[in-house]
Every structure is written in C-alpha cells, then in structure tokens.
Amino acid sequence: MKNISKTILKTAWILSLLFSSCTDDFDSLNTNPNGLTDEQSEADFISIGGPFNPIFLNIYRYDPAWNTQLQHNLNADTFSGYMAPPRPFVGGVNTTNYGFVDFWDQFPWDIPYSSTGVMQNARLVKERGEEDFPLMYALAQILRVEAMHRVTDVYGPIVYSKYGLDATFAEYDSQQEVYNQFFEELDQAINTLSTDPTNGQFAKFDLVYDGDLAQWIKFANTLRLRLAIRVSKVDPAKAQIEGEKSLSDSGGLLETNADNFIIKGGVTHPLTIFNSSWNDVRMNASMESILVGYNDPRIDEMFEISNVSAGMYKGVRGGMPLLDGYTDELDQKADYEIFSRLGDSYILDKAPTTSIQLMTAAEAYFLKAEAALRGWNGAGDAQSNYEMGISISFAQYGLSGNAAVYIADNTSTPIDYIDPVNASNNISALTTTTIAWNNGDDNETKLEKIITQKWIAMFPDGQEAWSEFRRTGYPKIFPVVANNSNGTIDTNIQIRRLPFPASERSTNPQGVAGARVLLNGPDTGGTRLWWDVNSGNF
Template sequence: MTLNKLKRTAICFSLLAAFSCTDNFEEINTNPEGASTGQLEQDYNNIKSLFKPAFSRIYISDVTWQYQIQQSLQADGWSGYMITPVPFGDFNNYDYALNPGWNGYAWERAYVDIIANLYKIEQRAKGKYDQFYAWSLIIKAVQMQRITDMYGPAVYSKYGADGAVLYDSQKDIYTQMFKDLDFAVTELTKRIAANEASTFKGTDLSSYDGDYTQWVKYANSLRLRMAMRIVKVDPALAKTEAEKAVNNSIGVFKLNADVMKIKSPVDLNVIDVMSHSWVGLFMGADMQSILGGYEDPRIAKYWNTSEIKPGEYASVRNGVTYPSGTTYAKFSQTGPRTKTGEVTWMSTAEVYFLRAEGALRGWNMGGTGKELYEAGIKASFEQNGVEGAAAYAADNTKLPLNYVDPLFPANNTPAVSKVTVAWGVTNEENLEKIITQKWIATYPDGQEAWSEFRRTGYPKLFRIANNKSGGVISTELGVRRLPFAQSEAASNPEGVASGVTALGGADNGATRLWWDVNKANF
C-alpha cells in the first residue's frame, strides 16, 4: 500500500432511503493559492493543517454513511450496543456472512485520511518541531490501535515505501506504539517542565484546546488501554506498560474534566442521524437486558422508550431474521447521550475500570480493585448526569433481564449475563463485573467494546440465531477480526500476503488476533 497507490474511492450507501453522494477525494490540504514554502512554514501552518482530519475521521463524526460502514455495521452490532435491523441480502455482518464492501472501509479511510497526513507531519516536523511530531504520534497510536484491533497485521513501519509494502505483525505494531508514546510523553513533559506555551492552540479541535498536560494524560491513559489489551499474550509487558502509565508524574485520567472528546465539525452526531433521521438504528437486546435488569439510570440517557410499548424500552436482538427495514421502526431509538455533536474518544470511567482490572492482577494501580471499580461507576454516573452511584454499586440482587421480542416470540431468549453489580469474591467474578461496567460506560464506542469482549469474553452477550458464515465463524465465539481490504488485494498483493503470514491463519472473520489468545483470563 504505497503512497502512490492509495485509492481515492467513493462509496454511496443507503439503508432505508436513496442517498446520492459525491466525493472527489482531492488531495487533502492542497494549497490553491500557490504559497511559498516559507509562507506556509510561518506559525507552523505547513504542519498544523495536517492535523485537522484526525479530529473528524478517526471516529468519523462528519459523514453519517461513512461512519455507518466504518463501524456501525460492524463493531456497534457485534458489541451488543445497537442494531440496524435491515435484511441486507447475501452479505450481512449481523449473521456473519461478512460483507467485503463494508469491511475494508475502515482500513481505506484510516490510511487516506489520517496516516497519510501524519506521515507528512513526520517528514516536516521530526527533529525540527518535535512537539508536533510527538502530538502526531499520540494520534497515530489512537488510529493504529483501532486498525490493528480490527484487522491484525497492518502497514506501520513500512508506510511510504516504494513498491510492495509489507505488513507488520500485530505484536510489532503494539511494540512500536508503546515506543511512540514513550517519545511523545517524554517530549511534551519536557516542554511542560519548561513552562512552554502550547503551540497546539487553535489547531487542537478536542476539548483540551492544546493543553500539553492533558495530551500527556491522554497518552498515558491510552498506554494503559493498550497494556491491558495484551495481558493474556504478554503479561509481563502488560504490567510494565500499565504501571508506567499510572505512575507517570502526570498520570492518567482521574477527573471527568480529563475526558477526551471532540466536537463534530458539522455539529451533529452521526449515530443520532442513523437512529432518528434514517429511522434505522435501535437499542441492542444486550443493552436492554443489562441496563434494564440493573435498573441503571443511564439507560434513559442512552435510549428513548419505544412506540411499540409506550413508556417502556424495546430492543432488537442481533442476528435474527429481519422481515423488512421498517419492521422494528417503533422500537427504542437513541437518547440524549447522542443528541450532542460531541464524540468521546476516551472516558475517565474507562481508565478507572482499567486500573481496577490491573489491581485485580496484582499491579500497582494506586488503589484496590474494589475502590477503583466503584470510582469508575461514580465517574460514569457523573459523566452522564445521573445520581445514585453508591447505592447502584452496592446492589447485590438485581440481575440482567431475559430478552423478549414484542413482535416475534421465537426470538425470545434467557439472559446470559448472571452477575450483579456489587463487588464480588473471586477474580473471575470481579473481572466480569469490571468489564460489564466498562461496557456500559464506554457506550457508544462499539469498537472498543467489541475488542474487550473478544479479549475477555465479557460481558456475556446473546448469541446470534442465524449464522450464515458456512461454518467459518463460530456462533459461540463470534467474529474475531475483519478480513483485509479488497483494495489492498488489488494494489498491494504482496503486502496482503505478508499480512496473512503474520496473522498465522486464514484471512477471514474467525482467525484470532495476536492478543486474542484461547486461554483463561487468570
């Protein structure tokens, strides 16, 4: 996948209505005025302009159909969060007959919109304006962790090379991402210590407004997330990296003021558009089972009650037969949480739950597992503007609900999650509670929720009823990864071949990633 082979493709996609779209994919940040290099370098303009796409394209927040293909029709469903109950025909991710036209899109947009720009920043800033290079490495780690956790091996160290570009293994990608974060944290911390005024202001479109300290906290928190992801395949490195993050002089997220979020450039939330304007996205059965069973007050922030059962919630089970695109149109649509144009990249609640798991494993996380677990619940309640966190965290009786389909009783199924909220006794029991609460708090980022489900098996989710993968993907285990992009097979076949070799299995949705090892959590 060389620079000169990057494909500018436009995909016009619709669920329930006819949409027209055009996208000429002109080279990002071209200079129509013909300014000189010296003029562009004034106030770092030749570097700053390259950051802008990252704030809307990592979690696509400006074009609804692009978000839909990148994530909604994949991880958002496989995580149990939300469902688009439409009969898509022969290729439908929900019944595991994976759609290659959808599933390569995240890869293509990542390299065209993000990685290509970060590569230019490296060329222009490294060794000269290292604060910008450090910043770009944090953003690169955000994007590349998402990509490698979707596909496995990917283009990383060889990006920009001529000819065939070979893929790095996922192990090597994680190793390099940790090193990149080392550089970024060291560089920005040095500038903080020198009391340097931020050069990011005006360019930083996140809630941090260019604050170096906040970006270091985010880098440390991201390191903690990455460390936990690899705990079953390399527990020693996971412990080292997690403790490095938490015990850093600046540390990780501790207050909700630390939450990393951006504002959509078009001031909308694409999830809300899909659910309400398109009438095509509804509450997943697992959400109703878990939040409803716990009488969790966050449910009213995440979802609206339904028309099919006024005043009550109604959800859709993943992987059942959807008679038409309007059959479930009166079920629960998204609520106030996705009414704003804000997109959360990482929450303080997630960081507390990561630390709680680390403490469970005997790592130095600055608190006990129970203390950090309950702090995570409290942070999530506060983030969502609801009360009662202490009583909720102490409840040891409420359990997830059985699923009931108001239209088709054949879809009904018993609850699969059997844990209460209150801190338990065994490590495995408490891990299930931690991940279940992290799953609730991480909504609506289905990509992160799907990754944690694959790593731990939690929360326990309803199985699909119609597996059409032809025996390739296990109903019990679910989809483990996305096959490599078709555009790569056409433009970089040697690279794809190297990726399959590094993957160590078939290029399909059943092959486990490097960190997704078939072993117990403890």
C-alpha cells in the same frame, strides 16, 4: 547522495514558506524548535498544524455519515452488543450476521489509509516537524496510535512501520510488532511533551484539549494503560512493564470527566443520522438485558422508550436475517424501527451532540481496577477503582446522586430478552452476575463485573467495547440470530475480526499474502487476533 538530496529539499521547503509569508526570520526556525516567535507568520506554521484536522476527524469519521456507518456502525457497534440495525440489509445476509459484504468491510481500513486520512497526515507531520517541531510530532504520534490501534484491533496485521516506503508492495507488521511500536511511540511522545507542557503552539489546531499539553500527557498515559491491559493475557510481562509506566508517571491518568478525550467535530454526530433520520440503528437486545436488568438510570440518557411495548425499552437482536413472514427488508424494518432509538444526544430535533467520545475517565478507573487484580504496582485497590469508575460514569450523565444505591446493589441481574414482534428471537440471560463488589469472589467473577461496567461506561464507542469483549468474553453478549459465515465463525464464540479488505486484496495482493502468514490462521472472521487468547480465563 540521498541525505544531501533530502537536505536540499528540506531547505527549499523552508525557503518557500519564508518567501510566501514575506519574512526573513530563517534563524528562528532552527533556534526555537519548541515554540514560535511573534515574527513567524501564520504561513510558516500552518503546514505543520494543518494535517491535524483530518487526523482528528478520521479516527471516527464524521462526514459523510454513510462512511461512518460502514467504518463502525454495521460492524463494531453491533458486534459489541451496543446497537443493532432494524433492517436486514442486503436481503438479510450481511456483515452483522457474518455474511460479509466486501464494500462495507473495507471502510475501517480505507478511511485511516486514505489520502486524506490518519496515516498520510501523520506522515506529513513527521516529515515537516520531527526535527523542528518535536512537540507537534509527539502529538501526531499519540493520535496515530489512538487511530491505528483501532485498525489493528479490527484486522490484526496492518501496514504500519513500513507505511509510505518506496517498495513494490506495502508490507505488513504482525500485531505484536505493531503493539510494541505503539508502546515505543507513546513513551517518546510522553517524554517529549513532559519537557515543555505549557507550550501553546498546538492550541489553534487542537480539537480536544485546546492546546493543554498536560491533558495530552494524561490521555497518552491512559492510552498506554489501555493497550497494556489489552495484551495482558498474551504477554503479561510486557503488559505489566508498560502498564506500570503509566501508573507511575507523574503526568497521571484521566481522573475527572473534564479530562475525557472527546473530539469537537463541529457537525452533527453521524449516529444521529442513522438513529433519527435513516432509522437504521436501534438499541441492541444485550443492552436491554443488562441495563434494564440492573435498573440502571443511565438508560434514560442512552436510549428512548420504545414504541413497540408501552413504557418499556426494547432492543433488537443483533445479526437478524430476513425473518419468516416478511417479503422484503422494508417490511421487516417497519416492525423493528419502533424499538428503542438512541437517546436525546442522537436525535435531530433534540440538540444532538457534535462531539465524538473516544476515552473517558471512567475507563481509566476500570483499567486501574483490572491492573490491581493483576497485581501491578501503583494500581491501587481494585474495589475502590471499580466503584470510582461507576461513580464517574454516573457523574458524566448528571446522575451522581444515584451512584451509591447502584453500587451497593447485590441482587439485580441481567434479564431474559423477549422480542414482542417475533418470539423466535427470544433468549435467556447469559449471566447472573450482580453489580456490588464482593471481595470473596474469584478474580474471574471480579473481572466480569469490571468489564461489564466498563462496557456500559464506554458507550457509544462500539469499537473499543468489541475489543474488550473479545479479550475477556465480557459482558456476555447475545449471539447473532443468523450465522452466514459458512462455518468459519462459531456462533457462541462470535466474530473475532474482519477479513482483510477487498481494497487491499486487489491493490496489494503480495502484502496481503504476507499478512495472512502473520495472522497465524485463515483470513476469516473466526481467526483470533494475537492478543485474543483465553477469553473467560483470567
């Protein structure tokens, strides 16, 4: 009876589209599932293509900007060592220094699960197109994996395989189960797209590759390699199997900056608002230590010279409280907002970017470099991939001519951090690792080099940078100035996750209770995720 009802509803839906578009071409919907005939109307297809726009724009939400600030900037962007707020929000006790703010910490969850978010719209594509439009469904699978791996990498267990099922509560999957499903979905999607990579039906809905499915296969392969590397310490056998699928796939990986996965949102990047309108974000002290220490020319593109120290880039220590000597947040902000802003791409009067970068070809080479260290077939040579990753990143910033000297530098190291406003924030550099590859180094040293350079190249995607820091312990990021976790987070080990959000705790308490069992630890910021094991141990 259930199947009959489903068939009736599906037929009614198709007929409604046909009548609304004034066409009698019912047979073409069933005889050409991978394409559209000229006779099929715009109305017939918009229902399957329409959900893609909100999927694209909610992986990293563009608008309103304050949503993005809570989804990424006041957590991952700071935890990663990329950025830091000059203002000690909430009287100096906030998520950046582990004094969690429930309202803030639910946004990485609420945005993808909202009625206009990723999961609901991916579900619509599945319901409307899994059978009749398999290419479109495959693309939705890839995008859902890209979006939701970021969510599970924040919280751990998430609602995934059982999303949308009729039940009294939303049941969570363990992170291991979620990752296994990611791999299955990417396999299915890559195989589907490979059957007809020249099909143009997605072009009008594509905010990244303009409908070029060969590019989508490259992205999906690189995404699978990213996730394989992510689980390489907790499940090395599974990681190698999945990684080698990507390394051997004829569709290839991202290779040049023309392949970068960059969403064309069409509106000003929200970081621009935080950076040059609200003055709520500045360079992190860890970025200063590493980029200045390495004499890295990319710093000129990423950040501005500060107004606090003449001719110098100056970062702000992450996790600052309301410091002694200040009576309120705005007094302290006034002293720290003159530290280095983000660069021209994020300044309102300097033609800011309207694009969101979520994966680059440089990352693909660093993934291959680590895969080579781990002995995976098809990865090539670790040193060659490492150096190519740096070269591609320099090319992305128009600095190709500077790459060779930088790659050969075997003396420069990160520098100590000096706060020109408050000496209590000063801290010594945490590493002496250099840039140049040395085949005589052990694998742990080589891994530190790879991840440090990958971290620089992935800027400004703080979510992915934070995940890699937790997985590997690299680069060595300065700890928070203040730790307001009441002992649940080790200051030196640093934060490992966000607690399950208040929105879930209030509306889905039974689901959260099950999720806490799957977490295998207390629901605090100090509990490691499933893949977060043995950081600092290759």
